Amino acid sequence: MPRDGRGAAEAALADCVRRIERAQQADGSFSKDGWAPLLSSAFAANGLHAASVAGAKVDQKKLARADANLMGKYDEKTKSFDNRESAGVDLYSAAASVIAAARVRAAAPASPEGSRDMKHKAEAVAQGVGGQLANERLMRGFGTYGGEEHVSYMMTAEAKAAVGGAEFATFHEEMRVRLAQIQRDDGTWRGDHCITSTTFCTAASLITLAIRPHAGGRPS
Structure with missing residues (x-):
């Protein structure tokens, strides 16, 4: 800055x-x-x-x-x-x-x-x-994928990244598959209930997929 x-x-x-x-x-x-x-x-x-x-x-x-x-x-x-x-x-x-x-x-x-x-x-x-x-x-939460589910996955990914190792790797792979299954053809995600904003859900999903652990156990 x-x-x-x-x-x-x-x-x-x-x-x-x-x-x-x-x-x-x-x-x-x-x-x-x-x-x-x-x-x-x-x-x-x-x-x-x-x-x-x-x-x-x-x-x-x-x-x-x-x-x-x-x-x-x-x-x-x-x-x-x-x-x-x-x-x-x-x-x-x-x-x-x-x-x-x-x-x-x-x-x-x-x-x-x-x-x-x-x-x-x-x-x-x-x-x-x-x-x-x-x-x-x-993990299905409300039963359909709303913005609340997407941000819950994001927060869980951050917590898992703080642990790192096999626990994070397993969760990350499961989440990668889950989010790929519900991604729209144009590359976005949209909520099916409550928080339905495409921008909100896409941002939360991309952050979830981008989170990685690094030295010291803190997520990046």
Whole structure:
């Protein structure tokens, strides 16, 4: 970015961070409205983490609270999901919980996200949800492919990329086949329910296919 534009970009990013932080509720979520508000909370958490990585000042306690909320959608005792905020669709809860767990597993021990309790929950989510992501019923989500399915695949790919190795390779190949089967003749993807935007679904699918792990376990 040209030097003369960096200040404006940093100011805009800081403003976005403030707006997202102000929207956070006491339980760590960011939205209770809409059809599947859990995905809004997952996107907001992703945005704060991305801003932090980019150098913006982000409240680390809010980050921890956001990821604790997302991981809390998986109950390790019953091995089931709380899908009340995901329109009754387990896939959305699974995707939100695993991407949060991946961040917590990588967090520094001295950070709010790196506490013993957070790490313990992250391991439980990673172990418990990982196997379920091979379940076709869960992966079909709502039953047809809407934008919510596409972004759930994208978030899951990011979480798998943080693990890397055979786990990522297996998921990536399964996702490559799945997305190829539903790609349109013109090369795009379109949602069949709720979020139907061709641009939205195509972007999410391309990002999913482009995600790769790299040294250090962080997705690229």
